[in-house]
Amino acid sequence: MFHPNINEYQLTSIIAECCGGVAVVYSAVCKSYNENVAIKRYFVDKSKEKANLIQQDILTRKELQHPNILPYLTSFVHGRELYVVSPLMNLGSCRDILDRYFQEGLPELACAIILRDVLLALQYLHKQFYIHRSVRASHVLLDSNGNVRVSGLRSAASMMVRGRRQKQLHSLPPPDHDNANLMWLSPELLEQNLKGYNEQSDIYSLGVLCCELGNGAVPFAEVPTTLMFTEKVRGSRPQLLDCSSFPEPLDDGEMKSMYNTDSGVGDSAEGMSRLRAAYAARKLSDNFHHLSDQLLQRDPELRPSATQLLNHPFFKQIRKTDFLPSLIGRVKPIKPDPDDISALILQEKLSEMEIEKTTEWDF
Known part of the structure; x- marks a missing residue:
């Protein structure tokens, strides 16, 4: 069971920006299991129009479970942003x-x-x-x-x-x-x-x-x-x-x-x-x-x-x-970068913030 709490995860590097700039995907380590995961961070203020789509994505992934469909592990709100945790697909x-x-x-x-x-x-x-x-x-x-x-x-x-x-x-x-x-x-x-x-x-x-x-x-x-x-x-x-x-x-x-x-x-x-x-x-x-x-x-x-x-x-x-x-041997796996300054700065900011529940994201 993956915990819906930002303090359970250590962000390691930025993988990509996605969803038209309203989300960023990070690689992270789940501290409880020492397991690499991917965390998609949605900027709530930028993604209000897409709130229903994001909610649909999470609810559908919760309902559908198959080895060839990306699993949903957990999600949570921290500050005014939504975080969705999935397994890290390290070849991209x-x-x-x-x-x-x-x-x-x-x-x-x-x-x-x-x-x-x-x-x-x-x-x-x-x-x-x-x-x-x-x-x-x-x-x-x-x-x-x-x-x-x-x-x-x-x-x-x-x-x-x-x-x-x-x-x-x-x-x-x-x-x-x-x-x-x-x-x-x-x-x-x-x-x-x-x-x-x-x-x-x-x-x-x-x-x-x-x-x-x-x-x-x-x-x-x-x-x-x-x-x-x-x-x-x-x-x-x-x-x-x-x-x-x-x-x-x-x-x-x-x-x-x-x-x-x-x-x-x-x-x-x-x-x-x-x-x-x-x-x-x-x-x-x-x-x-x-x-x-x-x-x-x-x-x-x-x-x-x-x-x-x-x-x-x-x-x-x-x-x-x-x-x-x-x-496809020439493909290099995504390797978490522990020196990624952006991820380190974000982790520091997150650890200083209090978790703020909002009713906008209710799963």
């Missing part, structure tokens, strides 16, 4: 890993393991009548023990409304701070028509994630929102890039219209040429291409369910002895 998110180490995409076997584990999480969520609605690489976290865990449940929606299961939902998920999530959303969810959408919209998002992991780049990132929306509704979709995808090399403009690399590589002609050469020189398996095509079907009824997809031949290549961290 798949988006971090792609940007820093694998701009050309992850090895195919690593993609298979990650996609399988995300599918297991989705299978569980869908059986609990939840739709995730924010499946993307930044919400898939890895650690050096080989765990793959899905986060981002603040966008999740229950299919149970007033005790009755709904066949379809119609509302858009809450927007992220920059509407970044739109690039992963299914055409039927974006359309917001009378047909609505169901858990199959997560399967489409998984297809976008499939291309994101395989290519290293964010699909549709360079396409204006309106054009991206129109193209998706018309059936245009991303694809895995290899020698079979473009026998004749694409020029830089065509590459950037399909994909973008925020790592800085794609911003230069040299970087774009290097990526293009890497894609043209490789051949991904037919099963990988077939999986991607199945996930990204325009008609949601043609997409297989999470349970059906777990039997796809693409996942047959995974052996029990395959260890994900070994397949």
Whole structure:
């Protein structure tokens, strides 16, 4: 049992700013168990508009427990800020890993393991009548023990409304701070028509994630929102890039219209040429291409369910002895920095403060 008390935790370093600047993630040590954890610190004054989303995230994580979903350990208010404690996923998110180490995409076997584990999480969520609605690489976290865990449940929606299961939902998920999530959303969810959408919209998002992991780049990132929306509704979709995808090399403009690399590589002609050469020189398996095509079907009824997809031949290549961290060996684990001045100063300030309960955050 992790204690909801700031004095139980020693902050060690800052990992990242997130949620549009309304939260910071720290690595910390839980003193009682001598265990590394991650603490997300929400600035209440900045996040009043997102209070319901944050509360939804915590309540959903409390309710849903699965090996491939990021566990909730505890949360508490200290001063005027909210702290949420989770296990430390010390390899970071798949988006971090792609940007820093694998701009050309992850090895195919690593993609298979990650996609399988995300599918297991989705299978569980869908059986609990939840739709995730924010499946993307930044919400898939890895650690050096080989765990793959899905986060981002603040966008999740229950299919149970007033005790009755709904066949379809119609509302858009809450927007992220920059509407970044739109690039992963299914055409039927974006359309917001009378047909609505169901858990199959997560399967489409998984297809976008499939291309994101395989290519290293964010699909549709360079396409204006309106054009991206129109193209998706018309059936245009991303694809895995290899020698079979473009026998004749694409020029830089065509590459950037399909994909973008925020790592800085794609911003230069040299970087774009290097990526293009890497894609043209490789051949991904037919099963990988077939999986991607199945996930990204325009008609949601043609997409297989999470349970059906777990039997796809693409996942047959995974052996029990395959260890994900070994397949992405160049990735360095997050190491807590005991000399991180910002964390040390914050710890000192926190120890001087009295805990102040507020009614705004009631879990």
